[in-house]
Amino acid sequence: xxxxxxxxxxxxxxxxxxxxxxxxxxxxxxxxxxxxxxxxxxxxxxxxxxxxxxxxxxxxxxxxxxxxxxxxxxxxxxxxxxxxxxxxxxxxxxxxxxxxxxxxxxxxxxxxxxxxxxxxxxxxxxxxxxxxxxxxxxxxxxxxxxxxxxxxxxxxxxxxxxxxxxxxxxxxxxxxxxxxxxxxxxxxxxxxxxxxxxxxxxxxxxxxxxxxxxxxxxxxxxxxxxxxxxxxxxxxxxxxxxxxxxxxxxxxxxxxxxxxxxxxxxxxxxxxxxxxxxxxxxxxxxxxxxxxxxxxxxxxxxxxxxxxxxxxxxxxxxxxxxxxxxxxxxxxxxxxxxxxxxxxxxxxxxxxxxxxxxxxxxxxxxxxxxxxxxxxxxxxxxxxxxxxxxxxxxxxxxxxxxxxxxxxxxxxxxxxxxxxxxxxxxxxxxxxxxxxxxxxxxxxxxxxxxxxxxxxxxxxxxxxxxxxxxxxxxxxxxxxxxxxxxxxxxxxxxxxxxxxxxxxxxxxxx
Amino acid sequence: xxxxxxxxxxxxxxxxxxxxxxxxxxxxxxxxxxxxxxxxxxxxxxxxxxxxxxxxxxxxxxxxxxxxxxxxxxxxxxxxxxxxxxxxxxxxxxxxxxxxxxxxxxxxxxxxxxxxx
Numbered sequence: 153x154x155x156x157x158x159x160x161x162x163x164x165x166x167x168x169x170x171x172x173x174x175x176x177x178x179x180x181x182x183x184x185x186x187x188x189x190x191x192x193x194x195x196x197x198x199x200x201x202x203x204x205x206x207x208x209x210x211x212x213x214x215x216x217x218x219x220x221x222x223x224x225x226x227x228x229x230x231x232x233x234x235x236x237x238x239x240x241x242x243x244x245x246x247x248x249x250x251x252x253x254x255x256x257x258x259x260x261x262x263x264x265x266x267x268x269x270x271x272x273x274x275x276x277x278x279x280x281x282x283x284x285x286x287x288x289x290x291x292x293x294x295x296x297x298x299x300x301x302x303x304x305x306x307x308x309x310x311x312x313x314x315x316x317x318x319x320x321x322x323x324x325x326x327x328x329x330x331x332x333x334x335x336x337x338x339x340x341x342x343x344x345x346x347x348x349x350x351x352x353x354x355x356x357x358x359x360x361x362x363x364x365x366x367x368x369x370x371x372x373x374x375x376x377x378x379x380x381x382x383x384x385x386x387x388x389x390x391x392x393x394x395x396x397x398x399x400x401x402x403x404x405x406x407x408x409x410x411x412x413x414x415x416x417x418x419x420x421x422x423x424x425x426x427x428x429x430x431x432x433x434x435x436x437x438x439x440x441x442x443x444x445x446x447x448x449x450x451x452x453x454x455x456x457x458x459x460x461x462x463x464x465x466x467x468x469x470x471x472x473x474x475x476x477x478x479x480x481x482x483x484x485x486x487x488x489x490x491x492x493x494x495x496x497x498x499x500x501x502x503x504x505x506x507x508x509x510x511x512x513x514x515x516x517x518x519x520x521x522x523x524x525x526x527x528x529x530x531x532x533x534x535x536x537x538x539x540x541x542x543x544x545x546x547x548x549x550x551x552x553x554x555x556x557x558x559x560x561x562x563x564x565x566x567x568x569x570x571x572x573x574x575x576x577x578x579x580x581x582x583x584x585x586x587x588x589x590x591x592x593x594x595x596x597x598x599x600x601x602x603x604x605x606x607x608x609x610x611x612x613x614x615x616x617x618x619x620x621x622x623x624x625x626x627x628x629x630x631x632x633x634x635x636x637x638x639x640x641x642x643x644x645x646x647x648x649x650x651x652x653x654x655x656x657x658x659x660x661x662x
Numbered sequence: 663x664x665x666x667x668x669x670x671x672x673x674x675x676x677x678x679x680x681x682x683x684x685x686x687x688x689x690x691x692x693x694x695x696x697x698x699x700x701x702x703x704x705x706x707x708x709x710x711x712x713x714x715x716x717x718x719x720x721x722x723x724x725x726x727x728x729x730x731x732x733x734x735x736x737x738x739x740x741x742x743x744x745x746x747x748x749x750x751x752x753x754x755x756x757x758x759x760x761x762x763x764x765x766x767x768x769x770x771x772x773x774x775x776x777x778x779x
Binding site: 188281285288292295299303304307308309311314315318319321322325326327329330331332333384388512 | 682687690694697698700704707708709711729730731736737740741743744747748751752754755757758764765766770
């Protein structure tokens with residue numbers, strides 16, 4: 153059973169290689185293979201989620217090397233949730249891309265699968281250096297995807313994106329070096345055991361390493377003031393790619409929960425919660441900057457990009473509370489904001505491609521075909537993003553406010569969340585009324601009968617996802633609560649990784 | 663030797679950071695390369711500085727830690743690939759826009775709408 157843990161990493165890797173070697177010129181076969189592989193990935197993720205839902209962390213020892221010397225992949229509730237979310241989002245985005253975006257550049261499907269490899273690996277790994285490697289896999293694929301479609305603007309934004317991530321990688325390696333230099337291990341479970349025992353003289357070094365690591369995750373998660381790369385990158389990327397990137401910022405959030413829950417958790421002695429005081433202030437400013445950015449958006453794509461910043465702000469507020477309630481809320485909001493963020497990029501793309509003269513610019517233009525359905529989807533997505541009832545954004549925000557109630561700064565948090573919500577409401581209402589109502593001239597865009605159905609259906613399904621998250625909020629919150637409890641109590645995790653593993657071959661002396 | 667390694671890391675980092683903050687792409691690429699050199703040497707030093715010892719625990723009481731060497735190797739491969747990619751990106755950007763400024767071209771809304779067509 154535990155062998156299946158590596159499947160989410162192996163399947164996309166093999167698919168990507170197969171796509172490049174066998175079908176590099178045949179876009180039809182590429183689409184079939186890619187969609188089939190992603191469907192299989194959803195199946196595997198469902199199976200692993202079921203496996204993890206008994207609450208027992210499972211470990212796969214790569215090459216049967218015993219921990220902490222070998223690399224381990226660990227499946228617990230948190231990683232299983234992230235895997236399932238990634239697979240579901242990937243399938244939706246892929247179906248959208250197959251309608252035409254994938255043919256605008258080469259190797260879209262291979263890069264897409266490699267991106268999934270990096271994401272899944274990052275969610276599964278139990279080793280910090282391995283986390284770095286999977287981050288790099290994910291980033292290399294994302295560079296290719298980001299540039300998909302070409303154009304000077306994409307190249308310029310791509311250069312900045314690559315440069316900032318190279319700086320982040322350098323910081324990541326320095327942090328890893330510091331942590332290894334002090335503790336002599338990079339396995340997360342082993343680190344959780346060794347960090348509390350660190351001698352007083354080395355504590356400052358370890359603290360520096362831990363905070364540098366936080367800086368890296370903050371760049372990925374687009375904390376203000378490290379968020380400047382995000383709006384430029386996301387609004388320059390093609391729509392399906394930007395929608396997939398909605399999960400990329402969540403990798404930063406996941407890494408923060410994993411590292412500061414497991415390694416520098418409550419039992420870490422002098423270094424317990426070393427980065428936690430930094431999260432909340434940064435999150436509040438991130439939310440505010442996202443909301444101001446939304447108000448200042450001049451194009452629909454800017455709107456979708458700044459929505460990601462604002463939703464990361466709300467998500468990080470919940471993480472900043474850093475107790476069971478806070479993390480439960482964070483996980484709920486994470487799933488919600490990933491679906492909503494992706495849906496917004498896709499609906500915005502559908503609208504912008506129909507506005508032949510104005511594109512995504514927020515200025516009055518021609519009316520577009522299929523206004524009723526597109527307008528309704530935009531409205532629903534905006535409702536979810538802003539946090540108005542009845543979709544999951546409302547419940548998410550309510551939970552954030554409730555989780556923050558225990559915190560000493562709850563007045564401040566409430567003020568920021570509520571004011572930012574108002575600003576976001578105004579921004580979305582303004583954008584929607586300009587695009588859908590303030591129109592003149594003849595209608596542009598394909599006739600309803602000729603327009604392909606799958607792209608619209610995908611957006612509708614993503615919106616349905618947030619609706620389901622709202623209808624089944626009770627069971628979902630229960631599952632997330634169990635996940636949060638497991639993430640904050642790493643004892644089982646440590647036992648699973650380091651405790652006498654039966655399925656590991658004894659090392660034969662040679 | 664400690665002084666030499668430490669000052670080399672510090673100097674390369676300082677020069678790298680300075681170059682990254684320039685406005686043209688070529689100095690940025692060179693800066694990133696220098697930064698990755700600094701990181702590699704730093705990682706290597708984290709296994710402690712030892713001379714003339716085997717990188718295996720062979721029964722002898724003195725050895726050099728092999729793990730940072732493996733880490734550095736991985737880091738070198740990755741940063742090499744990344745540098746190649748960013749050089750290509752910088753070149754493509756230069757050829758398409760005919761300047762090597764690191765700003766994003768085409769902030770003009772109309773050209774953006776056309777670019778997506």
